[in-house]
Amino acid sequence: xxxxxxxxxxxxxxxxxxxxxxxxxxxxxxxxxxxxxxxxxxxxxxxxxxxxxxxxxxxxxxxxxxxxxxxxxxxxxxx
Amino acid sequence: xxxxxxxxxxxxxxxxxxxxxxxxxxxxxxxxxxxxxxxxxxxxxxxxxxxxxxxxxxxxxxxxxxxxxxxxxxxxxxxxxxxxxxxxxxxxxxxxxxxxxxxxxxxxxxxxxxxxxxxxxxxxxxxxxxxxxxxxxxxxxxxxxxxxxxxxxxxxxxxxxxxxxxxxxxxxxxxxxxxxxxxxxxxxxxxxxxxxxxxxxxxxxxxxxxxxxxxxxxxxxxxxxxxxxxxxxxxxxxxxxxxxxxxxxxxxxxxxxxxxxxxxxxxxxxxxxxxxx
Numbered sequence: 001x002x003x004x005x006x007x008x009x010x011x012x013x014x015x016x017x018x019x020x021x022x023x024x025x026x027x028x029x030x031x032x033x034x035x036x037x038x039x040x041x042x043x044x045x046x047x048x049x050x051x052x053x054x055x056x057x058x059x060x061x062x063x064x065x066x067x068x069x070x071x072x073x074x075x076x077x078x079x
Numbered sequence: 080x081x082x083x084x085x086x087x088x089x090x091x092x093x094x095x096x097x098x099x100x101x102x103x104x105x106x107x108x109x110x111x112x113x114x115x116x117x118x119x120x121x122x123x124x125x126x127x128x129x130x131x132x133x134x135x136x137x138x139x140x141x142x143x144x145x146x147x148x149x150x151x152x153x154x155x156x157x158x159x160x161x162x163x164x165x166x167x168x169x170x171x172x173x174x175x176x177x178x179x180x181x182x183x184x185x186x187x188x189x190x191x192x193x194x195x196x197x198x199x200x201x202x203x204x205x206x207x208x209x210x211x212x213x214x215x216x217x218x219x220x221x222x223x224x225x226x227x228x229x230x231x232x233x234x235x236x237x238x239x240x241x242x243x244x245x246x247x248x249x250x251x252x253x254x255x256x257x258x259x260x261x262x263x264x265x266x267x268x269x270x271x272x273x274x275x276x277x278x279x280x281x282x283x284x285x286x287x288x289x290x291x292x293x294x295x296x297x298x299x300x301x302x303x304x305x306x307x308x309x310x311x312x313x314x315x316x317x318x319x320x321x322x323x324x325x326x327x328x329x330x331x332x333x334x335x336x337x338x339x340x341x342x343x344x345x346x347x348x349x350x351x352x353x354x355x356x
Contacts, residue, residue: 028257028265030295032210049210052217056285070264 021079022062027053029071050075103151103181104139140181153181209291213284216345219352220280235351238344239280245339246286249273252331253324255293258310267307268300283339290332297325 004012032049043066050073051061059077067074112131118124140150220239226232254273257265273289276282300306300313300321308317 026259030299031292049214052214053288055221056217056281056288058281070259 023059023077023079025054025059025075025077026067027073027075029073032073046073102141103153104137105153105155106137107134107155109134151181213288215349216280217284219345219348220284222352222355223348231351235344235348236280239283239348240278242280242339242342242344243276243278243282246276246282247331247334249276249286252328253293254289255296255324257296257299258307265299265306267310268296269309287332287335287340290328290335293328294325294332297321297328301325 027050029046032046032053047061047064050064054061054075054077059079061075061077063076065074066072110133112129114129114131115126116128117126136155138153138155140153142150220236223232223236223239250272252273254271255268256271258267258269260266271289276285300308304313307313308321311317313321
Protein backbone atom coordinates (compact mmCIF):
# COMPACT_ATOMS: atom_id res chain seq x y z
CA UNK A 1 0.00 0.00 0.00
CA UNK A 2 1.27 3.43 -0.88
CA UNK A 3 0.55 6.05 1.73
CA UNK A 4 0.03 9.68 0.74
CA UNK A 5 -0.13 12.85 2.82
CA UNK A 6 -3.28 14.89 3.34
CA UNK A 7 -1.84 17.57 1.05
CA UNK A 8 -1.40 15.00 -1.72
CA UNK A 9 -4.90 13.75 -1.02
CA UNK A 10 -6.32 17.24 -1.51
CA UNK A 11 -4.16 18.28 -4.47
CA UNK A 12 -4.56 15.04 -6.46
CA UNK A 13 -8.26 14.59 -6.09
CA UNK A 14 -11.02 16.14 -8.13
CA UNK A 15 -14.61 16.77 -7.18
CA UNK A 16 -16.88 14.16 -8.71
CA UNK A 17 -18.96 15.83 -11.38
CA UNK A 18 -22.03 13.62 -11.02
CA UNK A 19 -23.25 14.77 -7.62
CA UNK A 20 -26.54 12.91 -8.14
CA UNK A 21 -24.75 9.64 -7.72
CA UNK A 22 -23.48 10.69 -4.28
CA UNK A 23 -25.49 9.79 -1.19
CA UNK A 24 -24.80 9.95 2.51
CA UNK A 25 -25.72 7.13 4.87
CA UNK A 26 -25.51 6.39 8.55
CA UNK A 27 -24.76 2.90 9.85
CA UNK A 28 -25.16 2.29 13.56
CA UNK A 29 -22.81 -0.18 15.19
CA UNK A 30 -25.83 -2.13 16.38
CA UNK A 31 -26.88 -2.63 12.78
CA UNK A 32 -23.62 -4.04 11.57
CA UNK A 33 -22.45 -6.18 14.43
CA UNK A 34 -23.95 -8.16 17.23
CA UNK A 35 -26.39 -6.78 19.70
CA UNK A 36 -25.28 -5.64 23.10
CA UNK A 37 -22.02 -4.09 21.89
CA UNK A 38 -22.14 -0.35 21.88
CA UNK A 39 -18.83 0.19 20.17
CA UNK A 40 -16.78 -1.65 17.61
CA UNK A 41 -13.14 -1.30 18.44
CA UNK A 42 -11.96 -2.97 15.26
CA UNK A 43 -12.58 -0.20 12.72
CA UNK A 44 -11.25 -2.31 9.84
CA UNK A 45 -13.90 -4.94 10.45
CA UNK A 46 -16.59 -2.33 10.99
CA UNK A 47 -15.80 -0.58 7.71
CA UNK A 48 -15.72 -3.91 5.86
CA UNK A 49 -19.21 -4.72 7.15
CA UNK A 50 -20.45 -1.22 6.35
CA UNK A 51 -19.02 -1.51 2.82
CA UNK A 52 -20.78 -4.86 2.35
CA UNK A 53 -24.03 -3.34 3.52
CA UNK A 54 -23.68 -0.43 1.09
CA UNK A 55 -22.78 -2.83 -1.72
CA UNK A 56 -26.13 -4.59 -1.35
CA UNK A 57 -27.66 -1.28 -2.46
CA UNK A 58 -25.06 -0.92 -5.27
CA UNK A 59 -23.13 1.82 -3.45
CA UNK A 60 -19.43 2.04 -2.77
CA UNK A 61 -17.96 4.06 0.08
CA UNK A 62 -15.72 6.95 -0.94
CA UNK A 63 -15.43 8.61 2.46
CA UNK A 64 -16.33 7.56 5.98
CA UNK A 65 -16.20 9.24 9.35
CA UNK A 66 -17.05 8.27 12.87
CA UNK A 67 -19.96 9.62 14.89
CA UNK A 68 -18.71 8.78 18.37
CA UNK A 69 -21.70 10.37 20.09
CA UNK A 70 -24.09 7.88 18.58
CA UNK A 71 -21.73 4.98 17.85
CA UNK A 72 -22.23 5.12 14.13
CA UNK A 73 -20.37 5.43 10.86
CA UNK A 74 -21.30 8.22 8.48
CA UNK A 75 -20.50 7.32 4.91
CA UNK A 76 -20.30 9.25 1.69
CA UNK A 77 -21.16 6.75 -1.01
CA UNK A 78 -21.44 6.70 -4.76
CA UNK A 79 -23.26 4.43 -7.11
CA UNK B 80 -57.06 -39.91 36.15
CA UNK B 81 -54.31 -42.47 36.48
CA UNK B 82 -53.12 -41.65 32.97
CA UNK B 83 -52.98 -37.92 33.75
CA UNK B 84 -50.88 -38.67 36.83
CA UNK B 85 -48.51 -40.80 34.82
CA UNK B 86 -48.09 -38.07 32.21
CA UNK B 87 -47.48 -35.44 34.87
CA UNK B 88 -44.95 -37.65 36.64
CA UNK B 89 -43.12 -38.28 33.34
CA UNK B 90 -43.03 -34.59 32.52
CA UNK B 91 -41.85 -33.73 36.02
CA UNK B 92 -39.12 -36.35 35.73
CA UNK B 93 -37.99 -35.04 32.36
CA UNK B 94 -37.89 -31.41 33.31
CA UNK B 95 -36.61 -31.64 36.88
CA UNK B 96 -34.44 -34.73 37.03
CA UNK B 97 -32.68 -33.80 33.79
CA UNK B 98 -31.88 -30.39 35.20
CA UNK B 99 -30.43 -31.87 38.41
CA UNK B 100 -28.18 -34.37 36.67
CA UNK B 101 -27.09 -32.08 33.81
CA UNK B 102 -28.36 -34.74 31.41
CA UNK B 103 -30.03 -34.15 28.07
CA UNK B 104 -33.35 -35.92 27.88
CA UNK B 105 -34.44 -36.87 24.39
CA UNK B 106 -37.67 -38.49 23.34
CA UNK B 107 -38.43 -39.29 19.71
CA UNK B 108 -41.44 -41.26 18.59
CA UNK B 109 -42.81 -42.04 15.17
CA UNK B 110 -46.16 -43.31 14.08
CA UNK B 111 -46.54 -44.76 10.60
CA UNK B 112 -49.65 -45.62 8.74
CA UNK B 113 -50.42 -47.16 5.38
CA UNK B 114 -53.84 -46.78 3.78
CA UNK B 115 -54.87 -48.62 0.64
CA UNK B 116 -58.00 -47.87 -1.30
CA UNK B 117 -59.61 -49.85 -4.08
CA UNK B 118 -63.08 -49.94 -5.61
CA UNK B 119 -64.64 -53.37 -5.83
CA UNK B 120 -67.31 -52.07 -8.22
CA UNK B 121 -64.78 -50.78 -10.71
CA UNK B 122 -61.85 -53.20 -11.09
CA UNK B 123 -60.23 -50.95 -13.70
CA UNK B 124 -59.49 -48.31 -11.05
CA UNK B 125 -55.93 -48.67 -9.75
CA UNK B 126 -55.25 -49.39 -6.09
CA UNK B 127 -54.39 -46.11 -4.39
CA UNK B 128 -52.20 -45.92 -1.32
CA UNK B 129 -51.08 -43.36 1.21
CA UNK B 130 -48.15 -43.65 3.56
CA UNK B 131 -48.18 -41.32 6.55
CA UNK B 132 -45.55 -40.57 9.13
CA UNK B 133 -45.98 -38.57 12.29
CA UNK B 134 -43.00 -37.78 14.44
CA UNK B 135 -42.77 -36.22 17.85
CA UNK B 136 -39.52 -35.04 19.40
CA UNK B 137 -39.14 -33.70 22.91
CA UNK B 138 -35.80 -32.49 24.22
CA UNK B 139 -35.00 -31.16 27.68
CA UNK B 140 -31.54 -29.69 27.97
CA UNK B 141 -29.78 -28.26 31.01
CA UNK B 142 -28.24 -24.80 30.98
CA UNK B 143 -24.50 -24.83 30.32
CA UNK B 144 -24.07 -21.21 31.33
CA UNK B 145 -26.28 -20.07 34.16
CA UNK B 146 -25.55 -16.38 33.62
CA UNK B 147 -26.34 -16.18 29.92
CA UNK B 148 -28.95 -18.95 30.04
CA UNK B 149 -27.29 -20.79 27.14
CA UNK B 150 -28.19 -24.42 26.87
CA UNK B 151 -26.57 -27.38 25.14
CA UNK B 152 -26.68 -27.45 21.31
CA UNK B 153 -29.11 -30.11 20.21
CA UNK B 154 -30.13 -31.10 16.72
CA UNK B 155 -32.68 -33.72 15.84
CA UNK B 156 -33.92 -34.58 12.38
CA UNK B 157 -35.18 -37.47 10.34
CA UNK B 158 -35.03 -38.59 6.75
CA UNK B 159 -37.69 -40.61 4.99
CA UNK B 160 -36.65 -42.81 2.03
CA UNK B 161 -38.73 -45.06 -0.16
CA UNK B 162 -36.75 -47.89 -1.70
CA UNK B 163 -37.95 -49.14 -5.10
CA UNK B 164 -39.93 -52.35 -5.26
CA UNK B 165 -37.73 -55.42 -5.63
CA UNK B 166 -40.37 -57.21 -7.68
CA UNK B 167 -43.89 -56.56 -8.83
CA UNK B 168 -45.52 -58.51 -5.99
CA UNK B 169 -43.54 -56.91 -3.16
CA UNK B 170 -44.07 -53.54 -1.55
CA UNK B 171 -41.01 -51.32 -1.47
CA UNK B 172 -39.29 -50.65 1.84
CA UNK B 173 -39.80 -47.38 3.67
CA UNK B 174 -36.71 -46.38 5.59
CA UNK B 175 -36.76 -43.74 8.30
CA UNK B 176 -33.43 -42.56 9.66
CA UNK B 177 -33.46 -40.28 12.64
CA UNK B 178 -30.51 -38.41 14.03
CA UNK B 179 -29.83 -36.80 17.35
CA UNK B 180 -26.69 -34.84 18.10
CA UNK B 181 -25.57 -32.69 20.99
CA UNK B 182 -22.71 -30.34 21.82
CA UNK B 183 -19.93 -29.82 19.27
CA UNK B 184 -21.19 -32.58 17.01
CA UNK B 185 -24.43 -30.66 16.56
CA UNK B 186 -22.64 -27.54 15.40
CA UNK B 187 -19.89 -29.18 13.33
CA UNK B 188 -21.85 -31.86 11.49
CA UNK B 189 -21.73 -31.63 7.69
CA UNK B 190 -24.67 -30.90 5.44
CA UNK B 191 -24.51 -34.45 4.12
CA UNK B 192 -25.11 -35.85 7.59
CA UNK B 193 -28.21 -33.81 8.07
CA UNK B 194 -29.46 -30.61 6.46
CA UNK B 195 -30.89 -28.96 9.54
CA UNK B 196 -27.53 -28.98 11.31
CA UNK B 197 -26.01 -26.35 9.09
CA UNK B 198 -28.62 -23.81 9.95
CA UNK B 199 -28.08 -21.53 7.03
CA UNK B 200 -28.82 -17.85 6.71
CA UNK B 201 -31.25 -16.35 9.12
CA UNK B 202 -31.45 -19.36 11.37
CA UNK B 203 -29.66 -17.85 14.33
CA UNK B 204 -30.71 -15.20 16.70
CA UNK B 205 -29.30 -11.79 15.87
CA UNK B 206 -25.62 -11.87 16.48
CA UNK B 207 -22.12 -11.80 15.19
CA UNK B 208 -22.29 -15.33 13.82
CA UNK B 209 -25.21 -14.53 11.57
CA UNK B 210 -23.57 -11.30 10.43
CA UNK B 211 -20.52 -13.38 9.49
CA UNK B 212 -22.62 -15.92 7.60
CA UNK B 213 -24.27 -13.20 5.54
CA UNK B 214 -20.88 -11.67 4.87
CA UNK B 215 -19.57 -15.04 3.63
CA UNK B 216 -22.64 -15.64 1.46
CA UNK B 217 -22.25 -12.17 -0.06
CA UNK B 218 -18.57 -12.79 -0.80
CA UNK B 219 -19.42 -16.14 -2.42
CA UNK B 220 -22.03 -14.44 -4.60
CA UNK B 221 -19.64 -11.64 -5.57
CA UNK B 222 -16.92 -14.15 -6.44
CA UNK B 223 -19.31 -16.22 -8.58
CA UNK B 224 -20.28 -13.08 -10.46
CA UNK B 225 -16.65 -12.29 -11.26
CA UNK B 226 -16.19 -15.74 -12.86
CA UNK B 227 -17.80 -14.69 -16.13
CA UNK B 228 -16.26 -17.47 -18.25
CA UNK B 229 -17.19 -20.26 -15.88
CA UNK B 230 -20.50 -21.89 -16.81
CA UNK B 231 -20.88 -23.64 -13.44
CA UNK B 232 -20.31 -20.37 -11.60
CA UNK B 233 -22.91 -18.70 -13.80
CA UNK B 234 -25.41 -21.45 -13.13
CA UNK B 235 -24.78 -21.35 -9.36
CA UNK B 236 -25.15 -17.58 -9.35
CA UNK B 237 -28.46 -17.97 -11.19
CA UNK B 238 -29.61 -20.52 -8.61
CA UNK B 239 -28.83 -17.99 -5.87
CA UNK B 240 -30.69 -15.28 -7.80
CA UNK B 241 -33.68 -17.60 -8.13
CA UNK B 242 -33.99 -17.73 -4.34
CA UNK B 243 -35.36 -14.19 -4.55
CA UNK B 244 -38.49 -15.69 -6.13
CA UNK B 245 -39.27 -17.26 -2.76
CA UNK B 246 -39.33 -13.91 -0.98
CA UNK B 247 -42.71 -12.72 0.25
CA UNK B 248 -44.40 -9.59 -1.09
CA UNK B 249 -42.28 -7.00 0.74
CA UNK B 250 -44.70 -4.19 -0.06
CA UNK B 251 -46.98 -5.70 2.61
CA UNK B 252 -44.29 -5.79 5.29
CA UNK B 253 -43.35 -2.88 7.54
CA UNK B 254 -39.65 -2.48 8.19
CA UNK B 255 -38.23 -0.17 10.85
CA UNK B 256 -35.27 2.16 11.10
CA UNK B 257 -34.00 4.86 13.45
CA UNK B 258 -34.83 8.54 13.13
CA UNK B 259 -32.10 11.05 13.89
CA UNK B 260 -31.77 14.58 15.11
CA UNK B 261 -29.66 17.17 13.27
CA UNK B 262 -26.52 15.89 15.00
CA UNK B 263 -27.10 12.35 13.81
CA UNK B 264 -28.23 10.96 17.16
CA UNK B 265 -30.97 8.31 17.24
CA UNK B 266 -34.08 9.82 18.77
CA UNK B 267 -36.79 7.47 17.65
CA UNK B 268 -37.93 4.88 15.19
CA UNK B 269 -39.94 5.05 12.00
CA UNK B 270 -41.50 2.51 9.70
CA UNK B 271 -40.24 2.04 6.18
CA UNK B 272 -42.13 0.64 3.27
CA UNK B 273 -40.18 -1.18 0.60
CA UNK B 274 -42.01 -1.48 -2.69
CA UNK B 275 -39.77 -4.19 -4.11
CA UNK B 276 -36.38 -5.82 -3.80
CA UNK B 277 -33.92 -6.72 -6.55
CA UNK B 278 -34.73 -10.10 -8.07
CA UNK B 279 -31.21 -11.29 -7.36
CA UNK B 280 -29.42 -12.80 -4.38
CA UNK B 281 -28.72 -9.23 -3.26
CA UNK B 282 -32.48 -8.91 -2.77
CA UNK B 283 -32.41 -12.00 -0.55
CA UNK B 284 -29.59 -10.59 1.56
CA UNK B 285 -31.28 -7.20 1.76
CA UNK B 286 -34.52 -8.81 2.89
CA UNK B 287 -32.98 -10.71 5.81
CA UNK B 288 -30.79 -7.71 6.67
CA UNK B 289 -33.85 -5.44 6.75
CA UNK B 290 -35.78 -7.93 8.91
CA UNK B 291 -32.92 -8.20 11.39
CA UNK B 292 -32.27 -4.46 11.29
CA UNK B 293 -35.93 -3.83 12.07
CA UNK B 294 -35.78 -6.21 15.03
CA UNK B 295 -32.74 -4.38 16.39
CA UNK B 296 -34.55 -1.05 16.04
CA UNK B 297 -37.70 -2.37 17.77
CA UNK B 298 -35.62 -3.87 20.58
CA UNK B 299 -33.84 -0.56 21.06
CA UNK B 300 -37.21 1.20 21.26
CA UNK B 301 -38.36 -1.25 23.95
CA UNK B 302 -35.25 -0.51 26.03
CA UNK B 303 -35.12 3.25 25.43
CA UNK B 304 -38.69 4.32 26.15
CA UNK B 305 -37.91 7.97 25.44
CA UNK B 306 -37.84 7.14 21.76
CA UNK B 307 -40.58 8.33 19.42
CA UNK B 308 -42.41 6.44 16.70
CA UNK B 309 -42.79 8.32 13.43
CA UNK B 310 -41.77 11.42 15.49
CA UNK B 311 -44.75 11.00 17.88
CA UNK B 312 -44.61 9.86 21.51
CA UNK B 313 -45.34 6.16 21.93
CA UNK B 314 -48.58 5.50 23.84
CA UNK B 315 -49.69 2.12 25.15
CA UNK B 316 -51.72 1.16 22.07
CA UNK B 317 -48.84 2.00 19.77
CA UNK B 318 -46.45 0.07 21.98
CA UNK B 319 -48.72 -3.00 21.91
CA UNK B 320 -48.97 -2.81 18.15
CA UNK B 321 -45.18 -2.48 17.79
CA UNK B 322 -44.69 -5.52 20.03
CA UNK B 323 -47.04 -7.45 17.72
CA UNK B 324 -45.09 -6.21 14.71
CA UNK B 325 -41.92 -7.50 16.33
CA UNK B 326 -43.47 -10.97 16.79
CA UNK B 327 -44.57 -10.95 13.18
CA UNK B 328 -41.05 -10.04 11.99
CA UNK B 329 -39.60 -12.86 14.09
CA UNK B 330 -42.00 -15.21 12.33
CA UNK B 331 -40.90 -13.84 8.94
CA UNK B 332 -37.31 -14.54 9.91
CA UNK B 333 -38.16 -18.11 10.86
CA UNK B 334 -39.95 -18.66 7.57
CA UNK B 335 -36.94 -17.26 5.73
CA UNK B 336 -34.63 -19.66 7.58
CA UNK B 337 -36.63 -22.70 6.52
CA UNK B 338 -37.49 -21.68 2.96
CA UNK B 339 -34.41 -19.77 1.77
CA UNK B 340 -31.68 -19.73 4.41
CA UNK B 341 -31.28 -23.50 4.34
CA UNK B 342 -31.38 -23.80 0.56
CA UNK B 343 -29.04 -26.36 -1.03
CA UNK B 344 -28.26 -23.62 -3.61
CA UNK B 345 -26.25 -21.78 -0.94
CA UNK B 346 -24.42 -24.96 0.06
CA UNK B 347 -23.65 -25.81 -3.58
CA UNK B 348 -22.27 -22.31 -4.24
CA UNK B 349 -20.15 -22.44 -1.08
CA UNK B 350 -18.80 -25.85 -1.99
CA UNK B 351 -17.88 -24.72 -5.50
CA UNK B 352 -16.07 -21.59 -4.34
CA UNK B 353 -14.19 -23.57 -1.69
CA UNK B 354 -13.14 -25.97 -4.43
CA UNK B 355 -11.41 -23.06 -6.19
CA UNK B 356 -8.87 -22.78 -3.39
